[in-house]
Amino acid sequence: MPGDWKDANPRKRSCAWAILRNRAPEKCSRAAGRKRLPGYWVSLWKDRSSKGHEMERSIVVVAEHFQGEITPITYELAAFARQLQQLLAAPVKILILGDPVREVAQDLAEKTGREVVGIQAPGLRSYTCEAYKKLLGDFLPKISPSYVCVPHTSTGWDYAPALAVRLGAACITAVEGVVRLNEGIAFTRSFFNGKITAVMTSKVQTTVLTLQPGKIRPLEPGSARPGPITIHSVESPSQLSRFIERKQRREQSSSLTEAEVIVSAGKGLRKKENVSLVSRLADLFSRSAVGGSRSACDLGWIEHRQQVGTTGVTVTPKLYVACGISGAFQHLVGMSGSGFIVAINTDPNAPIFNVADVCIVDDLTAFIPAFIEAYERRLMAS
Numbered sequence: 209m210p211g212d213w214k215d216a217n218p219r220k221r222s223c224a225w226a227i228l229r230n231r232a233p234e235k236c237s238r239a240a241g242r243k244r245l246p247g248y249w250v251s252l253w254k255d256r257s258s259k260g261h262e263m264e265r266s267i268v269v270v271a272e273h274f275q276g277e278i279t280p281i282t283y284e285l286a287a288f289a290r291q292l293q294q295l296l297a298a299p300v301k302i303l304i305l306g307d308p309v310r311e312v313a314q315d316l317a318e319k320t321g322r323e324v325v326g327i328q329a330p331g332l333r334s335y336t337c338e339a340y341k342k343l344l345g346d347f348l349p350k351i352s353p354s355y356v357c358v359p360h361t362s363t364g365w366d367y368a369p370a371l372a373v374r375l376g377a378a379c380i381t382a383v384e385g386v387v388r389l390n391e392g393i394a395f396t397r398s399f400f401n402g403k404i405t406a407v408m409t410s411k412v413q414t415t416v417l418t419l420q421p422g423k424i425r426p427l428e429p430g431s432a433r434p435g436p437i438t439i440h441s442v443e444s445p446s447q448l449s450r451f452i453e454r455k456q457r458r459e460q461s462s463s464l465t466e467a468e469v470i471v472s473a474g475k476g477l478r479k480k481e482n483v484s485l486v487s488r489l490a491d492l493f494s495r496s497a498v499g500g501s502r503s504a505c506d507l508g509w510i511e512h513r514q515q516v517g518t519t520g521v522t523v524t525p526k527l528y529v530a531c532g533i534s535g536a537f538q539h540l541v542g543m544s545g546s547g548f549i550v551a552i553n554t555d556p557n558a559p560i561f562n563v564a565d566v567c568i569v570d571d572l573t574a575f576i577p578a579f580i581e582a583y584e585r586r587l588m589a590s
């Protein structure tokens with residue numbers, strides 16, 4: 209309920225939450241989108257029970273890696289852990305599981321400057337939920353972490369809740385940021401396509417957090433002295449499931465990843481014929497490409513390989529133009545690193561406007577042809 213708070217699970221009393229409706233952007237810019245929130249939260253925050261216990265204990269990051277390479281979200285987790293450390297004055301450890309693990313652990317210690325603990329077990333070459341739950345569940349109680357930071361990716365969201373149950377911990381998923389209130393530490397996350405922001409805290413000693421990719425600027429690799437490394441060799445956990453194969457998608461999305469300008473279509477196009485408007489707008493720029501939201505791709509208006517977002521491609525063009533896209537966080541994750549963002553939407557409260565540099569509140573079927581016509585007229589005159 210907006211502006212209200214209560215225990216998420218009154219029986220277990222492990223998490224408290226407050227959900228606050230975002231006010232409409234007073235000024236449309238990325239900065240305004242971020243700044244307007246904290247005062248609003250503070251005035252409504254009521255939970256006092258988490259104060260204190262987080263001061264004595266550690267913060268753990270569980271690294272993600274694939275085929276010997278550390279994935280980018282791990283550096284975002286390291287940066288997030290640093291933010292937590294600044295608030296809690298608690299030591300940070302990075303855990304990495306694998307077989308073999310020494311080389312990736314070494315790489316991580318060099319790139320982050322953090323203490324790295326490697327857990328090596330036969331068969332850990334590939335991820336399984338059971339193995340991560342068992343090995344982390346055995347190891348973590350020995351160091352009693354306050355926070356276990358896990359990526360909100362297809363692996364992280366798979367094992368995080370199971371690990372939390374195993375540890376008797378709270379679990380807060382899809383975290384986007386951390387705030388320090390008078391009453392303690394709290395975490396923010398979005399609901400309903402970013403229209404509502406929840407501020408959540410934990411009432412128990414250990415909390416598993418999954419961090420939403422693209423929300424925290426990653427730690428610059430290699431900026432510190434290498435941290436110490438410890439490797440624990442353990443027995444392979446017995447498992448009911450077994451990894452067979454990981455299949456790579458065949459399609460290439462090079463046109464999107466190489467483009468300097470991307471014009472993306474959303475469900476707000478209303479019909480397939482309007483895709484030509486988006487293509488004509490993209491054609492005004494050299495090195496441009498057309499992208500789309502998942503809805504536009506699912507409707508068959510845009511090819512799936514051109515989908516931008518968590519289950520599509522992550523892009524960082526110089527200019528991103530979002531046409532009739534609401535700005536669900538799954539879409540924002542894929543494009544919010546763009547240099548300059550223009551959004552066209554009929555709804556002045558569309559979440560896409562929270563990340564846009566220029567917000568055009570208009571019907572795209574009226575705005576885009578008018579813009580192209582004005583541009584071509586100016587070109588002829590010059």
Ligand SMILES: Cc1cc2nc3c(=O)[nH]c(=O)nc-3n(C[C@H](O)[C@H](O)[C@H](O)COP(=O)(O)OP(=O)(O)OC[C@H]3O[C@@H](n4cnc5c(N)ncnc54)[C@H](O)[C@@H]3O)c2cc1C
Pocket residue numbers: 473474475476477478500501502503504515516517518519520521531532533534535536537538539542552553554555558570571572573
């Ligand atoms: C596991 C999972 C993964 C997902 N992965 C992705 C992903 O990778 N990428 C992705 O994009 N989504 C993804 N989604 C879907 C996502 O949650 C949203 O549903 C989707 O992004 C919405 O697409 P949209 O903005 O085009 O449509 P809508 O949310 O329907 O928004 C349409 C917008 O168009 C505006 N509009 C309507 N008419 C006009 C007009 N005439 N002119 C201008 N504006 C107009 C409306 O105001 C509205 O804001 C995922 C969802 C899940 C559950």
